Amino acid sequence: MFEKNLNMSYLLDFYGEVLTERKKEVLGYYYNDDLSLAEIAEELNISRQGVRDIIKKAEEELVFLEEKLHLAEKFRSAETLIERAMAIAKNLEGASDLLRELEALRAELA
Numbered sequence: 001m002f003e004k005n006l007n008m009s010y011l012l013d014f015y016g017e018v019l020t021e022r023k024k025e026v027l028g029y030y031y032n033d034d035l036s037l038a039e040i041a042e043e044l045n046i047s048r049q050g051v052r053d054i055i056k057k058a059e060e061e062l063v064f065l066e067e068k069l070h071l072a073e074k075f076r077s078a079e080t081l082i083e084r085a086m087a088i089a090k091n092l093e094g095a096s097d098l099l100r101e102l103e104a105l106r107a108e109l110a
Contacts, residue, residue, distance in 0.1 A: 009031040009032060023058035
């Protein structure tokens, strides 16, 4: 369950701007702030069922986007490759220039 929540939170960070403000807000409360359905419902003055419906629809949108575009997956892969390259560069003599360039690239990705 934790991994699913972490993945959904990552997708929200990655694709959240394409959601409506309401969906983005509800998912933020649920995944990032760890509020319960009842707490979100009270905060937004809607029913618990309304909150659940918004969450399910927003999750479906995020999963659909990732299944079609794979942007979050590609970004994770790029991060992993940069980390591996940095580890290799740290072990090479005279690789400080390469290491600085890789660190700059990692910072740009963040």
